[in-house]
Amino acid sequence: MAALAALTVIGCGGSGQDDRPSARRDSSATSRPAESSGNSSAEPTASATPSPSAADGRDIEACADGNCEVAVSDPVVVRFKGPAGRTTLSVTEVGPNKVAYSVKSDSGRSKGGASGPGQGCITVLRSSGSSNSCGGLGDARPSAQPGAVVIQAAIGEDGTAILYVVSD
Secondary structure (H helix, E strand, C coil): CHHHHHHCCCCCEEEEEEECCCCCCCCCCCEECCCCCCCCCCCCCCCCCCCCCCCCCHHHHHHHCCCCCEEEECCEEEEEEEECEEEEEEEEEECCCCEEEEEECCEEEEEEEEECEEEEEEEEEEEEEEEEEEECCCCCCCCCCCCCCEEEEECCCCEEEEEEEEEC
């Protein structure tokens, strides 16, 4: 319930269902992984709970159209068209029970970071600016909002974060 209330406060309320439109590709947007800062072949410990799987797997390019659900375990940079023009989402840190990222667009900048089981952040981008909230997420997923891009980073115990990017 607390997660639903937090989503409602920042304007991310909705059914909690994945309401994103089917994936569209925009060839003008690009995305590329950042250099890895760790050993990506490391196995999670036996006590770590795997993160839920992402609809787009680890395909960062699926985010180029502003709509995706991807798993990341290393820093990445994603570029897409936001409500105020070119937008860059930079995941700067990912690890067991932690994630940090920054978002830059023509309408401003925002940073988010969270640590601990079940934690994460939500950023809502609009042409007039952005809002950000971090804390417990539960099972809530972001919903499309008119004139906005909603970004959610949900952390996992195994060192993987799930990024949700939802455009109207």
